Amino acid sequence: MPSAVQRxxxxxQQQLRFREDAILDAVNRLLSLKGFDLxxxxxxxxxxxxxxxxxxxxxESKEELAAASMTRLIDDTLAVAHDLDKGLSPIxxxxxxxxxxxxxxxxxxxxxxxxxxxxxxxxLIGYAPYAERVSELxxxxxxxxxxAQETRDLSPDLPGEVILYTIYxxxxxxxxxxxxxxxxxxxxxxxxxxxxxxxxxxxxxx
Amino acid sequence: MPSAVQRxxxxxQQQLRFREDAILDAVNRLLSLKGFDLxxxxxxxxxxxxxxxxxxxxxESKEELAAASMTRLIDDTLAVAHDLDKGLSPIxxxxxxxxxxxxxxxxxxxxxxxxxxxxxxxxLIGYAPYAERVSELxxxxxxxxxxAQETRDLSPDLPGEVILYTIYxxxxxxxxxxxxxxxxxxxxxxxxxxxxxxxxxxxxxx
DNA sequence: GTCTATAAACCGATAGAC
DNA sequence: GTCTATCGGTTTATAGAC
Numbered sequence: 001m002p003s004a005v006q007r008x009x010x011x012x013q014q015q016l017r018f019r020e021d022a023i024l025d026a027v028n029r030l031l032s033l034k035g036f037d038l039x040x041x042x043x044x045x046x047x048x049x050x051x052x053x054x055x056x057x058x059x060e061s062k063e064e065l066a067a068a069s070m071t072r073l074i075d076d077t078l079a080v081a082h083d084l085d086k087g088l089s090p091i092x093x094x095x096x097x098x099x100x101x102x103x104x105x106x107x108x109x110x111x112x113x114x115x116x117x118x119x120x121x122x123x124l125i126g127y128a129p130y131a132e133r134v135s136e137l138x139x140x141x142x143x144x145x146x147x148a149q150e151t152r153d154l155s156p157d158l159p160g161e162v163i164l165y166t167i168y169x170x171x172x173x174x175x176x177x178x179x180x181x182x183x184x185x186x187x188x189x190x191x192x193x194x195x196x197x198x199x200x201x202x203x204x205x206x
Numbered sequence: 207m208p209s210a211v212q213r214x215x216x217x218x219q220q221q222l223r224f225r226e227d228a229i230l231d232a233v234n235r236l237l238s239l240k241g242f243d244l245x246x247x248x249x250x251x252x253x254x255x256x257x258x259x260x261x262x263x264x265x266e267s268k269e270e271l272a273a274a275s276m277t278r279l280i281d282d283t284l285a286v287a288h289d290l291d292k293g294l295s296p297i298x299x300x301x302x303x304x305x306x307x308x309x310x311x312x313x314x315x316x317x318x319x320x321x322x323x324x325x326x327x328x329x330l331i332g333y334a335p336y337a338e339r340v341s342e343l344x345x346x347x348x349x350x351x352x353x354a355q356e357t358r359d360l361s362p363d364l365p366g367e368v369i370l371y372t373i374y375x376x377x378x379x380x381x382x383x384x385x386x387x388x389x390x391x392x393x394x395x396x397x398x399x400x401x402x403x404x405x406x407x408x409x410x411x412x
Numbered sequence: 413g414t415c416t417a418t419a420a421a422c423c424g425a426t427a428g429a430c
Numbered sequence: 431g432t433c434t435a436t437c438g439g440t441t442t443a444t445a446g447a448c
Contacts, residue, residue, distance in 0.1 A: 038243055257415055261416080417447100420442090429433085
Protein backbone atom coordinates (compact mmCIF):
# COMPACT_ATOMS: atom_id res chain seq x y z
CA MET A 1 0.00 0.00 0.00
CA PRO A 2 2.66 2.53 0.81
CA SER A 3 4.29 1.57 -2.45
CA ALA A 4 1.08 2.29 -4.37
CA VAL A 5 0.84 5.70 -2.73
CA GLN A 6 4.46 6.32 -3.53
CA ARG A 7 3.99 5.30 -7.15
CA UNK A 8 1.12 7.76 -7.45
CA UNK A 9 3.16 10.56 -5.92
CA UNK A 10 6.04 9.63 -8.12
CA UNK A 11 3.83 9.77 -11.16
CA UNK A 12 2.61 13.23 -10.24
CA GLN A 13 6.17 14.27 -9.65
CA GLN A 14 7.10 12.85 -13.01
CA GLN A 15 4.37 14.93 -14.63
CA LEU A 16 5.64 17.97 -12.79
CA ARG A 17 9.17 17.29 -13.89
CA PHE A 18 8.05 16.76 -17.45
CA ARG A 19 6.21 20.08 -17.54
CA GLU A 20 9.06 21.95 -15.95
CA ASP A 21 11.41 20.43 -18.51
CA ALA A 22 9.13 21.71 -21.25
CA ILE A 23 9.21 25.16 -19.66
CA LEU A 24 13.00 25.12 -19.48
CA ASP A 25 13.17 24.04 -23.12
CA ALA A 26 11.18 27.11 -24.10
CA VAL A 27 13.25 29.36 -21.86
CA ASN A 28 16.45 27.99 -23.31
CA ARG A 29 15.27 28.66 -26.84
CA LEU A 30 13.98 32.16 -26.06
CA LEU A 31 17.12 32.99 -24.09
CA SER A 32 19.21 32.01 -27.11
CA LEU A 33 17.00 33.93 -29.47
CA LYS A 34 16.54 37.25 -27.66
CA GLY A 35 18.42 37.17 -24.38
CA PHE A 36 17.17 37.66 -20.84
CA ASP A 37 15.96 41.24 -21.03
CA LEU A 38 13.86 40.81 -24.15
CA UNK A 39 12.39 37.48 -23.12
CA UNK A 40 8.95 38.03 -21.55
CA UNK A 41 7.09 35.76 -19.19
CA UNK A 42 4.05 36.01 -21.47
CA UNK A 43 6.12 34.59 -24.30
CA UNK A 44 7.40 31.71 -22.21
CA UNK A 45 3.91 30.88 -21.03
CA UNK A 46 2.35 30.99 -24.48
CA UNK A 47 5.20 28.94 -25.95
CA UNK A 48 4.58 26.20 -23.40
CA UNK A 49 0.84 26.53 -23.75
CA UNK A 50 0.01 27.54 -20.18
CA UNK A 51 -0.95 30.82 -18.58
CA UNK A 52 1.50 33.20 -17.01
CA UNK A 53 0.00 32.63 -13.56
CA UNK A 54 0.64 28.91 -13.88
CA UNK A 55 4.19 29.62 -14.88
CA UNK A 56 4.68 31.48 -11.61
CA UNK A 57 3.49 28.38 -9.71
CA UNK A 58 6.57 26.57 -11.01
CA UNK A 59 9.16 29.36 -10.83
CA GLU A 60 8.79 32.27 -8.51
CA SER A 61 10.53 34.90 -10.62
CA LYS A 62 11.95 35.55 -14.06
CA GLU A 63 15.46 35.49 -12.63
CA GLU A 64 14.99 32.10 -11.00
CA LEU A 65 13.51 30.77 -14.23
CA ALA A 66 16.52 31.88 -16.23
CA ALA A 67 18.90 30.59 -13.59
CA ALA A 68 17.22 27.17 -13.64
CA SER A 69 17.56 27.08 -17.42
CA MET A 70 21.23 28.04 -17.33
CA THR A 71 21.88 25.49 -14.60
CA ARG A 72 20.40 22.71 -16.70
CA LEU A 73 22.49 23.85 -19.64
CA ILE A 74 25.70 23.51 -17.63
CA ASP A 75 24.51 20.13 -16.43
CA ASP A 76 24.20 19.09 -20.06
CA THR A 77 27.71 20.39 -20.71
CA LEU A 78 29.05 18.42 -17.76
CA ALA A 79 27.31 15.31 -19.04
CA VAL A 80 28.88 15.76 -22.47
CA ALA A 81 32.29 16.31 -20.89
CA HIS A 82 32.02 13.18 -18.76
CA ASP A 83 30.79 11.00 -21.61
CA LEU A 84 33.80 11.66 -23.84
CA ASP A 85 35.85 8.81 -25.22
CA LYS A 86 38.29 7.74 -22.51
CA GLY A 87 41.11 7.62 -25.02
CA LEU A 88 41.02 11.33 -25.81
CA SER A 89 43.84 13.60 -24.69
CA PRO A 90 43.07 16.73 -22.63
CA ILE A 91 43.38 19.04 -25.64
CA UNK A 92 41.11 16.77 -27.66
CA UNK A 93 38.58 16.84 -24.84
CA UNK A 94 38.60 20.61 -24.70
CA UNK A 95 38.09 20.84 -28.44
CA UNK A 96 35.31 18.26 -28.36
CA UNK A 97 33.40 20.13 -25.67
CA UNK A 98 33.81 23.35 -27.59
CA UNK A 99 32.58 21.80 -30.82
CA UNK A 100 29.50 20.55 -29.00
CA UNK A 101 28.84 24.02 -27.57
CA UNK A 102 29.20 25.82 -30.90
CA UNK A 103 27.02 23.23 -32.61
CA UNK A 104 24.39 23.66 -29.91
CA UNK A 105 24.67 27.43 -30.27
CA UNK A 106 24.10 27.21 -34.03
CA UNK A 107 21.06 25.04 -33.37
CA UNK A 108 19.59 27.84 -31.27
CA UNK A 109 19.86 26.20 -27.86
CA UNK A 110 22.94 27.90 -26.43
CA UNK A 111 22.40 31.41 -25.05
CA UNK A 112 25.20 33.91 -25.37
CA UNK A 113 27.58 34.24 -22.47
CA UNK A 114 26.05 36.64 -19.93
CA UNK A 115 28.60 39.43 -19.85
CA UNK A 116 29.69 41.27 -16.74
CA UNK A 117 27.37 44.05 -17.93
CA UNK A 118 24.30 41.83 -18.08
CA UNK A 119 21.28 42.07 -15.81
CA UNK A 120 21.07 38.36 -15.27
CA UNK A 121 24.68 37.94 -14.19
CA UNK A 122 23.98 39.28 -10.70
CA UNK A 123 20.98 36.99 -10.29
CA LEU A 124 23.01 34.01 -11.47
CA ILE A 125 25.90 34.36 -9.06
CA GLY A 126 23.41 34.55 -6.19
CA TYR A 127 21.78 31.33 -7.30
CA ALA A 128 23.66 28.57 -5.50
CA PRO A 129 22.94 25.61 -7.82
CA TYR A 130 24.21 27.58 -10.79
CA ALA A 131 27.37 28.79 -9.08
CA GLU A 132 28.04 25.24 -7.94
CA ARG A 133 27.85 23.77 -11.45
CA VAL A 134 29.92 26.57 -12.92
CA SER A 135 32.74 25.91 -10.48
CA GLU A 136 32.43 22.19 -11.16
CA LEU A 137 32.80 22.78 -14.89
CA UNK A 138 35.60 25.27 -14.34
CA UNK A 139 37.47 22.74 -12.23
CA UNK A 140 37.09 20.02 -14.85
CA UNK A 141 38.15 22.15 -17.80
CA UNK A 142 40.83 23.86 -15.71
CA UNK A 143 42.39 20.46 -15.00
CA UNK A 144 42.45 19.59 -18.69
CA UNK A 145 44.02 22.94 -19.49
CA UNK A 146 46.82 22.32 -17.00
CA UNK A 147 47.48 18.86 -18.42
CA ALA A 148 47.48 20.21 -21.97
CA GLN A 149 49.97 22.86 -20.95
CA GLU A 150 52.27 20.21 -19.49
CA THR A 151 52.33 18.36 -22.80
CA ARG A 152 52.77 21.67 -24.70
CA ASP A 153 49.46 21.19 -26.51
CA LEU A 154 48.51 24.54 -24.97
CA SER A 155 50.94 27.39 -24.35
CA PRO A 156 52.33 27.05 -20.80
CA ASP A 157 53.03 30.79 -20.62
CA LEU A 158 49.36 31.69 -21.03
CA PRO A 159 47.41 32.06 -17.76
CA GLY A 160 44.79 29.35 -17.31
CA GLU A 161 42.05 31.93 -16.85
CA VAL A 162 42.82 33.46 -20.22
CA ILE A 163 42.47 30.09 -21.92
CA LEU A 164 39.34 29.14 -19.99
CA TYR A 165 37.52 32.44 -20.59
CA THR A 166 38.51 32.39 -24.25
CA ILE A 167 37.01 28.93 -24.67
CA TYR A 168 33.85 29.99 -22.85
CA UNK A 169 33.48 33.16 -24.89
CA UNK A 170 34.20 31.64 -28.28
CA UNK A 171 31.77 28.79 -27.62
CA UNK A 172 28.86 31.19 -27.93
CA UNK A 173 30.54 33.72 -30.16
CA UNK A 174 28.57 35.92 -32.54
CA UNK A 175 31.06 34.89 -35.24
CA UNK A 176 29.23 31.62 -35.83
CA UNK A 177 25.95 33.52 -36.14
CA UNK A 178 27.37 35.94 -38.68
CA UNK A 179 28.88 33.12 -40.73
CA UNK A 180 25.65 31.17 -40.64
CA UNK A 181 23.76 34.31 -41.63
CA UNK A 182 26.06 34.77 -44.61
CA UNK A 183 24.94 31.39 -45.86
CA UNK A 184 28.24 30.49 -47.49
CA UNK A 185 29.20 27.68 -45.11
CA UNK A 186 27.67 24.58 -43.59
CA UNK A 187 27.31 24.26 -39.84
CA UNK A 188 30.19 21.79 -39.74
CA UNK A 189 32.48 24.16 -41.60
CA UNK A 190 31.55 27.01 -39.24
CA UNK A 191 32.24 24.86 -36.19
CA UNK A 192 35.59 23.92 -37.69
CA UNK A 193 36.58 27.52 -38.37
CA UNK A 194 35.63 28.66 -34.88
CA UNK A 195 37.55 25.79 -33.28
CA UNK A 196 40.60 26.34 -35.45
CA UNK A 197 40.78 30.12 -34.99
CA UNK A 198 40.21 29.72 -31.26
CA UNK A 199 42.99 27.21 -30.66
CA UNK A 200 45.43 27.81 -33.52
CA UNK A 201 44.75 31.48 -34.28
CA UNK A 202 44.79 32.98 -37.75
CA UNK A 203 48.52 33.43 -38.43
CA UNK A 204 50.89 31.02 -40.16
CA UNK A 205 50.19 29.13 -43.37
CA UNK A 206 49.35 25.72 -41.86
CA MET B 207 26.82 91.51 -43.15
CA PRO B 208 26.04 88.12 -44.62
CA SER B 209 29.26 86.92 -43.06
CA ALA B 210 28.13 88.20 -39.65
CA VAL B 211 24.84 86.38 -40.07
CA GLN B 212 26.66 83.30 -41.17
CA ARG B 213 29.01 83.51 -38.23
CA UNK B 214 26.04 83.73 -35.90
CA UNK B 215 24.36 80.76 -37.54
CA UNK B 216 27.60 78.88 -37.49
CA UNK B 217 28.01 79.62 -33.81
CA UNK B 218 24.52 78.32 -33.10
CA GLN B 219 25.28 75.27 -35.16
CA GLN B 220 28.49 74.80 -33.25
CA GLN B 221 26.54 74.91 -29.99
CA LEU B 222 24.11 72.40 -31.44
CA ARG B 223 26.94 70.16 -32.54
CA PHE B 224 28.60 70.43 -29.16
CA ARG B 225 25.46 69.45 -27.32
CA GLU B 226 24.77 66.55 -29.65
CA ASP B 227 28.32 65.37 -29.15
CA ALA B 228 27.75 65.43 -25.39
CA ILE B 229 24.59 63.40 -25.89
CA LEU B 230 26.43 60.85 -28.04
CA ASP B 231 29.16 60.61 -25.40
CA ALA B 232 26.56 59.66 -22.80
CA VAL B 233 24.89 57.21 -25.16
CA ASN B 234 28.21 55.60 -25.97
CA ARG B 235 29.00 55.12 -22.30
CA LEU B 236 25.54 53.79 -21.42
CA LEU B 237 25.52 51.53 -24.46
CA SER B 238 28.81 50.05 -23.31
CA LEU B 239 27.63 49.71 -19.75
CA LYS B 240 24.17 48.18 -20.19
CA GLY B 241 23.45 47.71 -23.87
CA PHE B 242 20.63 49.04 -26.00
CA ASP B 243 17.66 47.40 -24.34
CA LEU B 244 18.53 48.42 -20.80
CA UNK B 245 19.54 51.95 -21.69
CA UNK B 246 16.61 54.31 -21.10
CA UNK B 247 16.00 57.71 -22.61
CA UNK B 248 15.50 59.10 -19.09
CA UNK B 249 19.01 57.99 -18.19
CA UNK B 250 20.53 59.56 -21.27
CA UNK B 251 18.72 62.83 -20.64
CA UNK B 252 19.67 63.02 -16.98
CA UNK B 253 23.28 62.12 -17.76
CA UNK B 254 23.51 65.00 -20.21
CA UNK B 255 21.57 67.28 -17.88
CA UNK B 256 18.60 67.99 -20.14
CA UNK B 257 15.02 66.78 -20.15
CA UNK B 258 13.82 63.84 -22.13
CA UNK B 259 11.62 66.06 -24.31
CA UNK B 260 14.67 68.09 -25.30
CA UNK B 261 16.48 64.91 -26.16
CA UNK B 262 13.75 64.04 -28.61
CA UNK B 263 14.26 67.43 -30.30
CA UNK B 264 17.75 66.24 -31.26
CA UNK B 265 17.08 62.59 -32.08
CA GLU B 266 13.68 61.39 -33.07
CA SER B 267 13.84 57.89 -31.61
CA LYS B 268 15.90 55.67 -29.37
CA GLU B 269 16.97 53.62 -32.38
CA GLU B 270 18.21 56.65 -34.29
CA LEU B 271 20.08 57.83 -31.22
CA ALA B 272 21.87 54.52 -30.85
CA ALA B 273 22.57 54.37 -34.57
CA ALA B 274 24.11 57.84 -34.49
CA SER B 275 26.31 56.80 -31.59
CA MET B 276 27.46 53.64 -33.32
CA THR B 277 28.12 55.56 -36.53
CA ARG B 278 30.37 58.01 -34.71
CA LEU B 279 32.17 55.07 -33.11
CA ILE B 280 32.97 53.58 -36.49
CA ASP B 281 34.09 57.00 -37.68
CA ASP B 282 36.53 57.05 -34.77
CA THR B 283 37.74 53.60 -35.74
CA LEU B 284 38.25 54.72 -39.34
CA ALA B 285 40.18 57.75 -38.13
CA VAL B 286 42.44 55.55 -36.00
CA ALA B 287 42.96 53.19 -38.93
CA HIS B 288 43.89 56.04 -41.30
CA ASP B 289 46.24 57.70 -38.82
CA LEU B 290 48.46 54.65 -38.39
CA ASP B 291 52.18 54.85 -38.99
CA LYS B 292 52.77 54.55 -42.73
CA GLY B 293 55.59 52.09 -42.14
CA LEU B 294 53.38 49.43 -40.61
CA SER B 295 52.64 46.20 -42.46
CA PRO B 296 49.04 45.08 -43.00
CA ILE B 297 49.16 42.56 -40.15
CA UNK B 298 50.63 45.20 -37.85
CA UNK B 299 47.83 47.57 -38.81
CA UNK B 300 45.17 44.99 -38.07
CA UNK B 301 46.70 44.31 -34.68
CA UNK B 302 47.02 48.01 -33.91
CA UNK B 303 43.38 48.69 -34.68
CA UNK B 304 42.36 45.74 -32.56
CA UNK B 305 44.49 46.88 -29.63
CA UNK B 306 42.85 50.30 -29.82
CA UNK B 307 39.38 48.72 -29.85
CA UNK B 308 40.06 46.45 -26.86
CA UNK B 309 41.64 49.32 -24.94
CA UNK B 310 38.61 51.49 -25.68
CA UNK B 311 36.35 48.64 -24.63
CA UNK B 312 38.15 48.28 -21.32
CA UNK B 313 37.79 52.03 -20.79
CA UNK B 314 34.01 51.63 -21.08
CA UNK B 315 33.52 53.36 -24.41
CA UNK B 316 33.16 50.43 -26.78
CA UNK B 317 29.75 48.72 -26.80
CA UNK B 318 29.60 45.00 -27.39
CA UNK B 319 29.06 43.82 -30.91
CA UNK B 320 25.30 43.82 -31.59
CA UNK B 321 24.64 40.17 -32.34
CA UNK B 322 22.29 38.89 -35.01
CA UNK B 323 19.83 38.33 -32.19
CA UNK B 324 19.86 41.90 -30.95
CA UNK B 325 17.00 44.38 -31.16
CA UNK B 326 19.18 47.17 -32.40
CA UNK B 327 20.71 45.21 -35.26
CA UNK B 328 17.61 45.59 -37.42
CA UNK B 329 17.50 49.33 -36.79
CA LEU B 330 21.18 49.69 -37.62
CA ILE B 331 21.12 47.99 -41.00
CA GLY B 332 18.24 50.26 -42.02
CA TYR B 333 20.22 53.37 -41.04
CA ALA B 334 22.15 54.36 -44.15
CA PRO B 335 25.04 56.33 -42.59
CA TYR B 336 25.87 53.40 -40.34
CA ALA B 337 25.75 50.80 -43.09
CA GLU B 338 27.93 53.06 -45.23
CA ARG B 339 30.66 53.38 -42.60
CA VAL B 340 30.57 49.68 -41.80
CA SER B 341 31.18 48.76 -45.42
CA GLU B 342 33.92 51.37 -45.60
CA LEU B 343 35.65 49.83 -42.58
CA UNK B 344 35.07 46.32 -43.90
CA UNK B 345 36.66 47.28 -47.22
CA UNK B 346 39.70 48.79 -45.50
CA UNK B 347 40.30 45.89 -43.13
CA UNK B 348 39.41 43.37 -45.82
CA UNK B 349 42.16 44.78 -48.02
CA UNK B 350 44.70 44.48 -45.23
CA UNK B 351 43.60 40.91 -44.60
CA UNK B 352 44.17 39.99 -48.24
CA UNK B 353 47.62 41.57 -48.23
CA ALA B 354 48.53 39.82 -44.98
CA GLN B 355 47.43 36.52 -46.50
CA GLU B 356 49.67 37.07 -49.51
CA THR B 357 52.69 37.52 -47.25
CA ARG B 358 51.64 34.51 -45.15
CA ASP B 359 51.21 36.69 -42.05
CA LEU B 360 47.63 35.42 -42.04
CA SER B 361 46.57 31.94 -43.14
CA PRO B 362 45.65 32.05 -46.84
CA ASP B 363 43.36 29.06 -46.48
CA LEU B 364 41.08 30.89 -44.02
CA PRO B 365 38.13 32.74 -45.62
CA GLY B 366 38.45 36.52 -45.27
CA GLU B 367 35.04 36.75 -43.61
CA VAL B 368 36.12 34.36 -40.88
CA ILE B 369 39.15 36.51 -40.10
CA LEU B 370 37.22 39.78 -40.28
CA TYR B 371 34.33 38.62 -38.08
CA THR B 372 36.76 37.12 -35.59
CA ILE B 373 38.62 40.41 -35.29
CA TYR B 374 35.33 42.30 -34.90
CA UNK B 375 34.02 39.91 -32.27
CA UNK B 376 37.20 39.65 -30.23
CA UNK B 377 37.60 43.42 -30.18
CA UNK B 378 34.62 43.72 -27.84
CA UNK B 379 34.88 40.29 -26.30
CA UNK B 380 33.60 39.60 -22.78
CA UNK B 381 36.97 37.93 -22.09
CA UNK B 382 38.62 41.29 -21.43
CA UNK B 383 35.82 42.19 -19.02
CA UNK B 384 36.19 38.96 -17.10
CA UNK B 385 39.95 39.33 -16.88
CA UNK B 386 39.62 42.93 -15.74
CA UNK B 387 37.01 41.84 -13.20
CA UNK B 388 39.39 39.26 -11.82
CA UNK B 389 41.81 42.04 -11.01
CA UNK B 390 44.96 39.97 -11.61
CA UNK B 391 46.13 41.82 -14.73
CA UNK B 392 46.72 45.35 -15.93
CA UNK B 393 44.82 46.70 -18.90
CA UNK B 394 47.91 46.42 -21.07
CA UNK B 395 48.41 42.78 -20.14
CA UNK B 396 44.76 42.04 -20.93
CA UNK B 397 45.00 43.75 -24.31
CA UNK B 398 48.13 41.72 -25.03
CA UNK B 399 46.49 38.42 -24.15
CA UNK B 400 43.41 39.13 -26.25
CA UNK B 401 45.52 40.14 -29.23
CA UNK B 402 47.80 37.14 -28.91
CA UNK B 403 45.06 34.54 -28.49
CA UNK B 404 43.12 36.09 -31.34
CA UNK B 405 45.93 36.05 -33.87
CA UNK B 406 48.21 33.27 -32.64
CA UNK B 407 45.77 31.04 -30.80
CA UNK B 408 46.54 29.17 -27.61
CA UNK B 409 48.46 26.14 -28.87
CA UNK B 410 52.21 25.70 -29.19
CA UNK B 411 54.84 26.75 -26.66
CA UNK B 412 56.04 30.00 -28.29
C1' DG C 413 14.79 74.46 -27.50
C1' DT C 414 13.75 73.75 -22.85
C1' DC C 415 10.73 72.40 -19.48
C1' DT C 416 6.55 69.77 -16.86
C1' DA C 417 3.01 66.66 -17.37
C1' DT C 418 0.94 62.93 -19.44
C1' DA C 419 -0.52 59.55 -22.90
C1' DA C 420 -0.06 54.82 -24.51
C1' DA C 421 1.96 50.47 -24.34
C1' DC C 422 4.31 46.82 -22.12
C1' DC C 423 5.93 43.85 -18.50
C1' DG C 424 6.56 41.36 -14.03
C1' DA C 425 3.90 39.68 -10.57
C1' DT C 426 -0.52 38.67 -7.96
C1' DA C 427 -5.61 38.09 -6.66
C1' DG C 428 -9.21 35.28 -6.65
C1' DA C 429 -12.49 32.04 -8.86
C1' DC C 430 -12.68 27.21 -10.17
C1' DG D 431 -2.51 23.99 -10.41
C1' DT D 432 -4.94 26.25 -13.94
C1' DC D 433 -7.31 30.05 -15.52
C1' DT D 434 -8.92 35.34 -16.32
C1' DA D 435 -8.36 39.82 -14.88
C1' DT D 436 -5.78 43.33 -12.97
C1' DC D 437 -2.35 45.94 -10.25
C1' DG D 438 1.83 48.64 -10.02
C1' DG D 439 5.72 50.12 -12.13
C1' DT D 440 8.53 51.38 -16.11
C1' DT D 441 9.44 53.05 -20.75
C1' DT D 442 8.98 55.32 -25.19
C1' DA D 443 7.16 59.17 -27.04
C1' DT D 444 4.38 63.55 -27.25
C1' DA D 445 1.51 67.81 -25.92
C1' DG D 446 1.61 72.22 -24.63
C1' DA D 447 3.29 76.11 -21.81
C1' DC D 448 7.25 79.31 -21.69
